Amino acid sequence: MSGRHEHPHRFAKRTPVRDIDHYLDIGPTVVQVDAPLVDVARLAISQPRTRLISVVDAEGRLVGVLPVLRVVEELVVRLSPEELMKDIVDLESAGRFGREVGAQVAGDLMSEPVFLRPDSTVADAFRAMHLHRYSGLPVVDDERRVSGYIDLLELALRYLDELPPGVPVDAAAADLQTSVADEPAPDERPAGPGR
Amino acid sequence: MEVWVAALVFLGTYALIATERLHKTVAALLGGLLMIVFGVLDQEAAFEAIDFNVIFLLLGMMVIANVMRKTGVFQWLAIRAVQLARGDPWWILVVLCVITAVASAFLDNVTTVVLIAPITLYVAATLGVSPVPYLIAEILASNIGGTATLIGDPPNILIGSAAGVDFPTFAANMTPPALLAFGSFLLLARFLFGRELSRQEVAVSVADLDASGAIADPRLMRISVLVMLATIAGFLVAAPLGYEPATVALLGATAIFVLTREDPADILADVEWSTLLFFVGLFVVVEGVIHVGIIRAFADGLFELTGGDLTVTSLALMWVSGAASGIVDNIPYTATLIPVVQQLGERGVEVAPLWWSLALGADLGGNATIIGASANVIIASLAARTGHPISFSSYLRYGIPTVVVSLSVASLWIWLVHLR
Numbered sequence: 161m162s163g164r165h166e167h168p169h170r171f172a173k174r175t176p177v178r179d180i181d182h183y184l185d186i187g188p189t190v191v192q193v194d195a196p197l198v199d200v201a202r203l204a205i206s207q208p209r210t211r212l213i214s215v216v217d218a219e220g221r222l223v224g225v226l227p228v229l230r231v232v233e234e235l236v237v238r239l240s241p242e243e244l245m246k247d248i249v250d251l252e253s254a255g256r257f258g259r260e261v262g263a264q265v266a267g268d269l270m271s272e273p274v275f276l277r278p279d280s281t282v283a284d285a286f287r288a289m290h291l292h293r294y295s296g297l298p299v300v301d302d303e304r305r306v307s308g309y310i311d312l313l314e315l316a317l318r319y320l321d322e323l324p325p326g327v328p329v330d331a332a333a334a335d336l337q338t339s340v341a342d343e344p345a346p347d348e349r350p351a352g353p354g355r
Numbered sequence: 356m357e358v359w360v361a362a363l364v365f366l367g368t369y370a371l372i373a374t375e376r377l378h379k380t381v382a383a384l385l386g387g388l389l390m391i392v393f394g395v396l397d398q399e400a401a402f403e404a405i406d407f408n409v410i411f412l413l414l415g416m417m418v419i420a421n422v423m424r425k426t427g428v429f430q431w432l433a434i435r436a437v438q439l440a441r442g443d444p445w446w447i448l449v450v451l452c453v454i455t456a457v458a459s460a461f462l463d464n465v466t467t468v469v470l471i472a473p474i475t476l477y478v479a480a481t482l483g484v485s486p487v488p489y490l491i492a493e494i495l496a497s498n499i500g501g502t503a504t505l506i507g508d509p510p511n512i513l514i515g516s517a518a519g520v521d522f523p524t525f526a527a528n529m530t531p532p533a534l535l536a537f538g539s540f541l542l543l544a545r546f547l548f549g550r551e552l553s554r555q556e557v558a559v560s561v562a563d564l565d566a567s568g569a570i571a572d573p574r575l576m577r578i579s580v581l582v583m584l585a586t587i588a589g590f591l592v593a594a595p596l597g598y599e600p601a602t603v604a605l606l607g608a609t610a611i612f613v614l615t616r617e618d619p620a621d622i623l624a625d626v627e628w629s630t631l632l633f634f635v636g637l638f639v640v641v642e643g644v645i646h647v648g649i650i651r652a653f654a655d656g657l658f659e660l661t662g663g664d665l666t667v668t669s670l671a672l673m674w675v676s677g678a679a680s681g682i683v684d685n686i687p688y689t690a691t692l693i694p695v696v697q698q699l700g701e702r703g704v705e706v707a708p709l710w711w712s713l714a715l716g717a718d719l720g721g722n723a724t725i726i727g728a729s730a731n732v733i734i735a736s737l738a739a740r741t742g743h744p745i746s747f748s749s750y751l752r753y754g755i756p757t758v759v760v761s762l763s764v765a766s767l768w769i770w771l772v773h774l775r
Contacts, residue, residue: 241477242566254469254473259740262480268742
């Protein structure tokens with residue numbers, strides 16, 4: 161276990177992620193853009209709690225993100241494509257299936273990078289994950305090298321754990337939602353896929 | 356003054372549709388409303404111009420198609436067909452084209468290609484080749500297949516309703532040329548795609564696919580297929596019983612609601628309301644230019660130009676419609692040409708060959724360019740999303756020869772059957 165519980169830390173909505181990163185247990189999973197998807201899947205299963213994979217180029221800079229679920233779907237496409245075919249009812253789902261069926265390496269499946277900076281706040285993190293529907297996000301430094309990872313569920317639980325005694329969980333959650341809605345956009349600079 | 360206002364609103368609306376400066380539905384509704392606001396038509400006349408047989412026929416078929424597409428029946432059919440081809444690239448292309456063409460004859464072309472494309476992408480990935488030849492072939496097959504029936508393509512629905520032609524009569528006149536055009540297309544495809552397909556190796560892994568796994572809801576599939584077949588049967592017997600096609604389509608849609616017990620709100624949420632309102636706006640815009648006499652004047656000019664010669668008028672109508680449909684949306688084009696044909700009929704020209712020529716030209720011409728029909732645009736978008744973009748110029752290599760061959764075959768048919 162990390163030392164988080166031995167050194168309780170009250171983090172708030174405006175606390176920068178650099179101040180909480182080392183209190184969180186779940187770390188980043190990083191793969192090269194040209195990594196074969198089977199290798200990506202093996203790495204993902206060795207770090208099952210990280211649900212968003214960071215895809216980096218040869219210099220180690222973040223060039224995309226890849227949800228583990230999409231890697232799973234790609235493997236299902238190889239093994240039992242008909243299972244996914246039956247869910248195709250529109251152009252969007254057909255396009256997603258087409259990408260998965262033709263994908264070979266991480267770069268084929270990844271989406272544009274979404275990330276946090278060390279000075280992004282807890283509210284930024286919640287807002288970005290809600291906006292992009294990701295369950296975690298990498299933290300990158302000034303050269304866009306992955307330096308950490310914030311998991312949504314872990315962050316939410318830590319946030320709730322460290323509320324002052326007597327504060328109802330529902331009220332805290334509502335307060336946080338209001339705060340997230342009011343906050344400015346998080347630091348995200350979508351870059352080209354870099355394939 | 357009224358004539359100029361109507362002409363300006365009409366041209367403005369069509370310019371907005373063609374340039375996509377506004378969404379086509381918004382442009383058509385705006386044009387229709389301006390015809391009322393500027394006094395070209397009063398509201399009563401504008402609403403009377405809306406052909407509810409067209410609107411409700413489209414609505415009914417959209418409901419049936421929306422339920423069918425969620426069942427996986429098309430994916431099941433496509434997998435079975437590909438397995439029948441035993442992994443041979445050429446025969447895979449043929450069976451996928453046949454399924455696409457047949458499905459497009461009864462469902463809208465966009466739904467058909469979106470449902471057939473995934474198996475195509477899978478097959479191409481299995482073969483380790485580009486899916487582009489297969490996807491282009493499916494576009495071409497879809498637009499040819501849609502030509503065959505009254506419900507296959509929106510221009511057909513417009514023409515069938517305006518001409519008062521029932522489903523069997525429409526099929527008797529349009530299915531043979533559509534079959535000939537499709538057969539010619541397959542022969543041409545051997546030349547167009549043969550070289551690319553010959554480089555591909557026979558794939559065996561397609562045989563491992565479990566077609567039954569593609570069926571999402573067996574009960575829903577049985578019901579929707581039965582309702583679809585019953586609706587087609589209904590179209591065949593409706594006219595002698597005194598029913599319009601829209602009544603049959605709505606009966607089919609209602610049967611879907613009753614038998615499946617699905618929430619109507621869910622099914623109706625997927626109806627393309629914007630398409631239906633596009634038609635509503637167009638009917639009013641076209642009625643505006645009819646009302647002020649522009650269409651009559653245009654028909655007079657056309658009659659003088661052709662000397663009222665049926666052969667010249669009919670073949671010119673087909674080829675001009677074919678060329679126009681490759682560039683502009685064939686729905687507003689057809690909506691405008693319908694009253695022109697009616698006006699020619701009032702001058703004593705036999706209209707039946709003109710209706711078939713207009714339908715064949717408008718439907719088959721959509722194959723010419725990658726923007727010629729909705730199915731083309733959708734497949735181009737899908738191909739780009741999957742990393743296989745189809746450029747405008749690369750598509751022309753396949754589109755133009757296919758249109759020239761299919762319109763030639765259709766011209767020969769019209770001449771032999773109606774003009775000789």
